[in-house]
Amino acid sequence: MVVYLDTLLLVNFIVNYFLLDITSQTVKIPSKNRNLVLSSFLGSLYVIALLYPKAVIFTTLPFKIAVSIVMILICFKQRDVIVNLKITGIFILYSMLLAGVCFYLNISRGNEPEFSSVIYSFPYEWLLISLMIVYLIIHRLVVFIKDRRDISTLIFIVDIVTKDNKKRVKAFLDTGNELREPATNLPVIIVEKEAMLDVNLEKYDKFYIPYQVVNGYSDKMQGFKPDHVEVYYGNKVQYAEVIVAFCDNKLSNYNDYDALLSRGII
Structure with a gap:
């Protein structure tokens, strides 16, 4: 054999x-x-x-x-x-x-x-x-x-409205994200920097939002305050004041979303 x-x-x-x-x-x-x-x-x-x-x-x-x-x-x-x-x-x-x-x-x-x-x-x-x-x-x-x-059930369409334009992003509702800007106490939306390249930050007051991840690493993210954001729930729209912070990394490996929505906004 x-x-x-x-x-x-x-x-x-x-x-x-x-x-x-x-x-x-x-x-x-x-x-x-x-x-x-x-x-x-x-x-x-x-x-x-x-x-x-x-x-x-x-x-x-x-x-x-x-x-x-x-x-x-x-x-x-x-x-x-x-x-x-x-x-x-x-x-x-x-x-x-x-x-x-x-x-x-x-x-x-x-x-x-x-x-x-x-x-x-x-x-x-x-x-x-x-x-x-x-x-x-x-x-x-x-x-x-x-x-x-x-x-997909946790992804929302969000329009970031500024004086110059309206930028639309897809935001994932991160239920563990309670990040707020300390001075204004406004909730923070984390957006990929590439999605906001056309925003001129020199026209806005800059904010530096401290954060800390699970492994203990801490740092600060740069952000700004838009006029408001519009969060879409099907046919409904919710307006909110937020701070938009930028991150350098990709938030989704499959490009499902390009922003993280704070729980305080919903």
């Missing part, structure tokens, strides 16, 4: 990724994609031990459980021992379930049961792998679409 090692590793990588992904969904603990990939890759290397008779000791149950625990630690990076054991148990149960399905499909074709560690000839494997790949793609698409839909 000829075994193609690259194909065997690829198949095991996909299966490991699939099992880790559904385990993550079951325990409601998200994992970064790079951790999923690394854990799946290292788990796929374990199949090499099954191909060498001299490495039979590494195919015993304690080593299999140890490999599963290592994969879970790499994937989820949880410090709680009990949590890791629970996640490992669910991962092993899903592995046993998938193995049982493969075994059933194999004997349902009239083949004699093969009590070996690896089934090398199994025509249903590509069907199962295809289903796994489709599931992973659909799941990612559903999550992406859901995120975009949720974000």
Whole structure:
């Protein structure tokens, strides 16, 4: 029998990724994609031990459980021992379930049961792998679409009205943003500087708004006070006095919005 090692590793990588992904969904603990990939890759290397008779000791149950625990630690990076054991148990149960399905499909074709560690000839494997790949793609698409839909409900059209013109931006309602300018106590709208390049700040009084982020970093943003802003709620318009502050960075990776709306404006 000829075994193609690259194909065997690829198949095991996909299966490991699939099992880790559904385990993550079951325990409601998200994992970064790079951790999923690394854990799946290292788990796929374990199949090499099954191909060498001299490495039979590494195919015993304690080593299999140890490999599963290592994969879970790499994937989820949880410090709680009990949590890791629970996640490992669910991962092993899903592995046993998938193995049982493969075994059933194999004997349902009239083949004699093969009590070996690896089934090398199994025509249903590509069907199962295809289903796994489709599931992973659909799941990612559903999550992406859901995120975009949720974000769209928090995006408002805002017109920044000045003496010279009216500038329209798309603003995301940041419910955790309570930033206010200390002197006027007005709420602050953070806008990408590129979106306001045509505004001549020399005509306006400048404000320097101090801020602090979660990691403790603090600084000041330069801003100005427009005549007013118009926030659109469907067919309704709300007028408000605000301070517009500028930031140098992109606020949205997908260009969904170019401003952050303070909770004090809504």
